[in-house]
Amino acid sequence: MMRRMIPVVGLVALALCVVGAMLDWTAFLRSWLAATLTWGALPLGAVAVLMTHNMTGGAWGHASRHVWRVLARSMPLFVLAMVPLLFGLDELFPWMHPLDELPETVRHKRLYLNEPFLLARWLFYVVIWLGLAWLLGHRGSQARAVAAPGLILWVLTLSFFSFDWYMSLEPAFYSDVFGLERICAMVASSLALGLLVLVPCVQAPIRQDLANIWLAVLLGWAFMGFSQLIIIWSANMPAEIGWYLQRTEGVWHWIGRLAFILFLLIPFIILLSTPAKQSRRWLRRAAGICLAGYVLHMQWMILPAFEEWRPAQGWLVPAALVAVGAGFVWMTGRGLECREACHG
Numbered sequence: 001m002m003r004r005m006i007p008v009v010g011l012v013a014l015a016l017c018v019v020g021a022m023l024d025w026t027a028f029l030r031s032w033l034a035a036t037l038t039w040g041a042l043p044l045g046a047v048a049v050l051m052t053h054n055m056t057g058g059a060w061g062h063a064s065r066h067v068w069r070v071l072a073r074s075m076p077l078f079v080l081a082m083v084p085l086l087f088g089l090d091e092l093f094p095w096m097h098p099l100d101e102l103p104e105t106v107r108h109k110r111l112y113l114n115e116p117f118l119l120a121r122w123l124f125y126v127v128i129w130l131g132l133a134w135l136l137g138h139r140g141s142q143a144r145a146v147a148a149p150g151l152i153l154w155v156l157t158l159s160f161f162s163f164d165w166y167m168s169l170e171p172a173f174y175s176d177v178f179g180l181e182r183i184c185a186m187v188a189s190s191l192a193l194g195l196l197v198l199v200p201c202v203q204a205p206i207r208q209d210l211a212n213i214w215l216a217v218l219l220g221w222a223f224m225g226f227s228q229l230i231i232i233w234s235a236n237m238p239a240e241i242g243w244y245l246q247r248t249e250g251v252w253h254w255i256g257r258l259a260f261i262l263f264l265l266i267p268f269i270i271l272l273s274t275p276a277k278q279s280r281r282w283l284r285r286a287a288g289i290c291l292a293g294y295v296l297h298m299q300w301m302i303l304p305a306f307e308e309w310r311p312a313q314g315w316l317v318p319a320a321l322v323a324v325g326a327g328f329v330w331m332t333g334r335g336l337e338c339r340e341a342c343h344g
Helices: 002-023 025-056 059-072 075-087 115-138 140-145 147-165 178-198 204-235 238-246 251-271 274-278 280-305 313-343
Strands: none
Touching: 002 025, 002 313, 025 059, 025 075, 025 115, 025 147, 025 178, 025 280, 025 313, 059 115, 059 178, 059 204, 059 313, 075 115, 075 313, 115 147, 147 178, 178 204, 178 280, 204 238, 204 251, 204 274, 204 280, 251 274, 251 280, 274 280, 280 313
């Protein structure tokens, strides 16, 4: 019954987004961007997990491969969800304003930050990601041969994608490790969702192996985020410090703290225990809490970039999250059902 309700809920939320787009196009674009980048991490992270296993092997990958393949096959949905954003780039990116309105630091970046080049890069990323997702999802034997170069391409494209669609929302801000921090967050969220699905289906040793990998990625995310903060704060970089200050004002201060507790702190405490890593109940709790924290964290990352809060965002943000999220949940559920039917 619940599975049947997912498309209905998603369509209702999508209808609300359409109404919101007609009422306030800018608010819709901001909300849709946050939702698309939030859920788009799931197929992107799954692609990395599959390529990593193709390179290293291990029982954990053989037992969980079907879930990562199903997640990877939802990549076209992520690409499709990004299409509406391409029609409102001038509403999202301040670097598209006339040159005389931009700070000097931003003017120097216009060789890289310009609309034709942004669209060309996005198309390049999409071709790479769809190609990798197709190979990994449908051509297992061929995918092993491209795992190493594919993983390099994946890291490079994800890094530049993070510069383009996250960091350039505030073009005065710059961080060398920003792309790596985003990559760790994407893989951690995908692993959390995979574990939520896999926990009842795999044995305790496999659960422990997957939990150990997940914990390592979460700690990698924490290390990258802390490295970025300590370098910027100790160097006293005004533009970069402003990025953090915007996210410590008003309600974002508490959302950021709650997101950190849910996304990292609670799962970390649970995963310190070996019995908890093997326990179905505790591992599912940790994964669910982490996913909730990840959704909050993504809103904290993206929405404060827009200095003016528009009233319509108050209901468009959750509507967009539900609309896009329902699409991914439905598509993933269908993929898992098809596999069970084929092996039933």
